[in-house]
Amino acid sequence: MNTKSNRLAIYNFKNSLFHLGTTYICFFAIVVIVPTLISLIVSSNMSGMTWSNFVSELLAVAIFYTIADCLFFNYNNFKLTIQNGISRRTAWLARVKGILLLSLPIVIVQGIDALVDHGSLLYAGLFGTPKGAEWGAALAFDFMNMLSLFATALAVGYGLALLSKRGKATVIIGVPIVGLILLVQLVKAMLKNQEAVANVLKAIIGYSDKTGMMNPLNISLFVLVWLVVMLLLSFFFSSKMKLRRD
Amino acid sequence: MTTLHVNHISQHFGKHQVLKDVTMTLEPQKIYGLLGRNGAGKSTLLNIITNRIFPSSGDVMLDNTEVFENDDCLSKMYLMSEANLYAERLKVRKIFDLVQMSYGQFDWPLAHELAGKFQVNLEERFGRLSTGYHSIVKLIIALCVPADYIFLDEPVLGLDANHRELFYQELLAAYEKRPRTFVISTHLIEEIANLVEHVFMIDDGQLLADEDVEELIARSYAITGPRPAVLAYTEGLNVVGEESLGQITTNYVFGTLDDTRIIPDSVTIEHLDLQKLFVYLTNGRHQQNEH
Numbered sequence: 001m002n003t004k005s006n007r008l009a010i011y012n013f014k015n016s017l018f019h020l021g022t023t024y025i026c027f028f029a030i031v032v033i034v035p036t037l038i039s040l041i042v043s044s045n046m047s048g049m050t051w052s053n054f055v056s057e058l059l060a061v062a063i064f065y066t067i068a069d070c071l072f073f074n075y076n077n078f079k080l081t082i083q084n085g086i087s088r089r090t091a092w093l094a095r096v097k098g099i100l101l102l103s104l105p106i107v108i109v110q111g112i113d114a115l116v117d118h119g120s121l122l123y124a125g126l127f128g129t130p131k132g133a134e135w136g137a138a139l140a141f142d143f144m145n146m147l148s149l150f151a152t153a154l155a156v157g158y159g160l161a162l163l164s165k166r167g168k169a170t171v172i173i174g175v176p177i178v179g180l181i182l183l184v185q186l187v188k189a190m191l192k193n194q195e196a197v198a199n200v201l202k203a204i205i206g207y208s209d210k211t212g213m214m215n216p217l218n219i220s221l222f223v224l225v226w227l228v229v230m231l232l233l234s235f236f237f238s239s240k241m242k243l244r245r246d
Numbered sequence: 247m248t249t250l251h252v253n254h255i256s257q258h259f260g261k262h263q264v265l266k267d268v269t270m271t272l273e274p275q276k277i278y279g280l281l282g283r284n285g286a287g288k289s290t291l292l293n294i295i296t297n298r299i300f301p302s303s304g305d306v307m308l309d310n311t312e313v314f315e316n317d318d319c320l321s322k323m324y325l326m327s328e329a330n331l332y333a334e335r336l337k338v339r340k341i342f343d344l345v346q347m348s349y350g351q352f353d354w355p356l357a358h359e360l361a362g363k364f365q366v367n368l369e370e371r372f373g374r375l376s377t378g379y380h381s382i383v384k385l386i387i388a389l390c391v392p393a394d395y396i397f398l399d400e401p402v403l404g405l406d407a408n409h410r411e412l413f414y415q416e417l418l419a420a421y422e423k424r425p426r427t428f429v430i431s432t433h434l435i436e437e438i439a440n441l442v443e444h445v446f447m448i449d450d451g452q453l454l455a456d457e458d459v460e461e462l463i464a465r466s467y468a469i470t471g472p473r474p475a476v477l478a479y480t481e482g483l484n485v486v487g488e489e490s491l492g493q494i495t496t497n498y499v500f501g502t503l504d505d506t507r508i509i510p511d512s513v514t515i516e517h518l519d520l521q522k523l524f525v526y527l528t529n530g531r532h533q534q535n536e537h
Contacts, residue, residue, distance in 0.1 A: 086317065
């Protein structure tokens with residue numbers, strides 16, 4: 001199973017890279033080429049070309065692309081794998097490995113970008129004065145954050161993939177409406193119980209009133225548990241996938 | 247050599263029962279026909295065997311191993327179905343690559359040979375091909391994939407007569423070169439009658455027949471002659487159909503004839519072909535159900 005899932009993971013990774021490349025070309029055309037051309041036509045200079053924060057923008061595109069991949073391509077992936085004699089379990093494992101492979105360069109480039117721009121890594125302050133080990137911990141935390149974001153998208157995506165077209169449309173329209181109502185109720189409840197909510201949040205991030213410091217272990221554990229729950233949820237949904245007639 | 251056992255498979259879609267306690271055994275290196283009318287449950291059965299959908303009850307075993315979610319078992323099977331599960335943007339060559347990656351091997355020389363014979367452009371995108379060429383690409387894969395059990399669901403959908411003839415020839419050639427089990431599900435019974443050794447007939451979700459073609463044909467008769475003589479001779483036999491033209495009547499009988507009865511001179515007895523037998527067996531059941 002491992003050999004098969006590794007082969008499939010590499011296939012998924014290459015596929016994602018190809019699509020990400022295509023997305024970058026579109027992004028480059030929309031963000032750089034078109035404004036530059038308009039600028040040239042209107043004012044005969046190239047002020048439309050904005051190179052500032054270009055790496056950050058590329059990273060944002062990569063993250064959004066990966067989220068979209070996790071959300072919308074699970075059923076297509078299932079069709080392809082089940083046609084080729086691959087079980088749901090192996091296909092899911094390969095998908096997770098593929099996303100892991102894709103997250104790694106995103107996190108590394110993000111780290112380098114943060115170092116170049118700010119002289120420090122994202123979340124480095126959370127782990128004390130940045131030295132060798134702290135930087136490693138900050139990078140690992142960033143990686144875990146990224147993975148939990150993608151795992152959440154994957155769980156939602158596999159859940160959506162179980163629905164028919166009509167069911168999907170109902171969920172896509174219905175969930176934001178219900179979500180908005182729930183959010184309003186949640187905010188109301190939070191305002192009523194501000195202290196309790198603050199205590200829960202403090203416990204999650206490991207904030208101490210005495211020292212005024214955060215304990216990175218708390219938030220790391222929270223992210224890790226979230227990651228595991230989302231992965232289990234996505235595995236559960238993927239194991240229920242079957243060919244639809246729509 | 248592995249044997250595939252389909253054990254007591256039933257399937258419901260809501261209140262509608264599509265398959266009712268279907269049990270069958272597929273032996274290695276044999277060519278089977280899976281026959282049934284529209285909506286009989288053939289495609290559902292093939293989808294269950296190849297783990298694409300879940301049965302309501304029952305299981306599928308390859309020898310003593312359950313096929314469900316088992317990669318080793320699944321890599322011994324290939325289902326060429328009506329549904330196009332390959333991505334439309336993929337080029338035919340890329341699809342073949344993907345099959346090789348998934349199954350570990352792929353008969354590229356045969357794939358090139360068949361692509362030449364069927365005039366398939368390997369650089370063409372799958373989505374740009376016609377219905378017939380979709381079938382051809384999937385048939386090429388079915389013949390080149392290293393699986394032991396190949397299921398062909400409506401394999402000649404959209405193929406012209408020349409391509410159908412070519413496919414049957416290539417199927418036999420591939421079978422001779424590397425014998426494996428083929429299960430052909432089709433409505434064009436006449437075309438596969440000479441290819442298949444054994445047939446499964448499904449009607450209304452139930453297995454109606456599970457027999458070698460020769461034995462099945464040997465037990466089916468068309469008894470033709472003047473109506474009174476035919477009715478007298480076939481009285482009490484399993485008459486599955488009747489046709490009349492003027493004074494001449496033909497009764498179709500499935501089962502053994504009564505050897506003690508004397509065949510009248512005016513009556514002729516012939517064996518039915520597979521298609522006629524299928525039509526009368528399934529029509530007979532539907533007429534019984536209607537009454």
